[in-house]
Amino acid sequence: MKISRNWLQTFFTAPLPDAQTLADALTFHAFEIESVENEILDVKVTPNRGHDCLSHRGIAKELSAILNIPMKGDPLREPMSGFTKSRHGEVSIDTPLCARYIAGYIKGVKVGASPDWLRKNLESIGQKSINNIVDAANFVMFNIGQPLHAFDAGKIGKRQEAIGKSEFRIQVRDAKKGEKMLALDAKEYVLSESMLVIADGNADAVIGIAGVKGGKVAEVNEATTDIIIESANFDGASVRKTAQQLKLRTDASQRFEQSISPELAAYGMRAATDLILKIAGGELVGFADEYPKPQEKKQVSVSVAQVNQILGTSLTEKDIADAFIRLGLTRKSYEMSSHRIFKVEVPFERLDISIPEDLVEEVARIVGYDKIPSAELPELKEALAININFAQSEKTRAGLIEKGYSEVFTSVFSEKGERVVANKVDGVRPYLRGNLADGLAEALQKNVRSKDLLGLKEVKLFEIGTVWNGGRESVMVGMAIETKQGGKITEGKLTTVNADHYENFPISTTERYQSFSRYPFIVRDIALWTETGTKPEEILEVIRKESGELLVRSELFDTFEKAGKISYAFRLVLQSFEKTLTDEEANAVMESVYKEVKKRGWEVR
């Protein structure tokens, strides 16, 4: 989520530190920062804090606690009175998935361009300015986190005999099967019964997909004079499903998906109507607020001892109280059976705090994880269990390596098998393998080609891996060995025997991996007659020097003596890191080698 430093500044009197300092503060005490660019922080809010932190206010609150800078005022701590009911509109909620719906009715607005400050704020976080009404609603969402929507009241059905009855009827209900809505993005969406819609009760028409997108039918544009503002609360899981099914994720749906407090709707409505009256004029007629089951107040307690017991720290009562104060968590502290206990009043927007451990995390991150000491686990008295499957795999591995087999891992995904993945992202090899043999056969074929490069006489591979067949998951040992006919593959179940200890098999002593060329290589042999006493190393040195970087492998493979002379045969493997080597290039290397060895008086056979 994009957060603007300038926007954040509106929550503080004292000047905020630079954007990078803010990013570091968040990184070590709250959230990962994806990027910092031109005073804009891209904050990766974790799913547990989507309730309260997908807004500038949320991030400002965090920074206030982390940096210990007081906020000028917290919009969510302002007193909130009820809404004056208006006889003009009524709301009915016909679903348990909408906890609250507030409709605000404003008459006589002048739709037009947004003031500069508003347009700039929205543009700074990558939003497009549309008009003052839509922008005001969006601003409030990015400011305090409540998604809002504005309908053109002139396009919503009015009841004919309105005397004594409300003019508008807004319904929150399940969509009817096959019901359609042309949305603000000019696309038509076909809805299903599992989706929630906002309907115009008088016209029985869908005017919005709840928490996701508004309908074109009640779009606010230049001609609009009267508006209905929606500030509502929809069930997270329901919005998530709808957005997924319609492939329509919006800034609003992303916030509802995380579940937000129905209390926030009131703050959203208040902020939106205030802002609209200020920048678009008009007259506030009144509200309808349907809130059948108000959110209950929550208290969570944690003791000083518990905080330290979990973290392994020795924080004092004061340290802990300080973290709570900075986070704006109202608390009482009292003594119970010689334990100092904090009882915290959880603010309505902090839906994430419900158990003592949640408070421990709050303390830990505000105090700072760097203050957590490093301690060792105590010795265990009990004897440790030996995992016989692992012991057996290790024995098998060691035995096969001894016999010249090298260990490979091949993919569990295959072109055939009993079981099949339903949603494989790349679509290829969707089956779970029923054997190791197929993968090993493929691996053998591939590696035979590299034999000369690796200096192998024959390719021998093994794999210990999981397969699925006969309705079961089992661990198999497979071996592949190169033969004249191609390859021989054997496979059997890993059978275990009892073990009371792990054998001390060696680990790899390799220090660094060297990347290898992916281009084909060329093999050339060279045989030379030399005087007795000439060492092969001496010749190899000359060969290596002459062939340069293209020589990736060189070894002596044949020696014989005849009439006081020794013949050495060397195998040279040439390969480039940049391209496929041509025969001509390999010949050129060999020519320069021949030239040099002749100079030394060695005779090329």
Added chain:
Amino acid sequence: MKPQDVQRGHLHPISSLIREANKIFFDMGFSLAEGPLLESEWYNFDALNVPKDHPSRDMQDTFFIKNEQGNVLRTHTSNVQIRYMESQVKKGIQPPYRIVSMGKVFRNEATDMGHESEFFQIEALAVGEDVTLAQLKGTLARFFQELFGGTSVEVRFRPSFFPFTEPSVEVDMQLMEAKTSREAGSSPDASQSEAFRVPEKLRDKWMEMGGAGMVHPNVLKNSGVDSEKYQGFAFGFGIDRLAMLKWGIDDIRLMHSADLRFINQF
């Protein structure tokens, strides 16, 4: 390549790392536990406090199995935690528990040099009456120190979120050469001397290792462990990533390439 390599086969670097990690954790009192790769959603998600229809399930791209509702390819080795604790409770064995699990896990995502749809994970769990976040830090420091052979290791936590831990942290590690050995090295080229065992690329640099935290009480409850009495820590890291750091391997896809040009280097 030495001539004797032609005779002996080679151990896959992942197996070497698992062998080494098992030894390090065994010495710290952790026994090795296992679980199935094809797992029920209960063990892979629900029991780990990852609710259905919750955005936290989106954190991991999951492979589902056709015509087997409720079965997935495990997205982490955390299923082993639940299975282990459950079986201990069933046997009437109360904590302390210390296990390490290492094995293949799956993520349904596009592959590139840094991402594979199948890779290996190492996970440890310690549960007891007084297992702390500080002990997590100490345990990790010792593991990294032994694995990477630095003379000094620093472990850093950053706040994070995982449904199965509370508090949750991201773990960073930094390998350092102790000041004393640097001063002791009289030659100007001290970085090449024996005292410096840490590869230069890894030295004095924070590296992201993976997620960790204190086991969420719901996870203990779901496994039948008394969460009022016991608490614990857990962490999970990618073994492939550890191997890549240890040996400077630049492409995770090499691990499943079955290519001896890679494997024979180990």
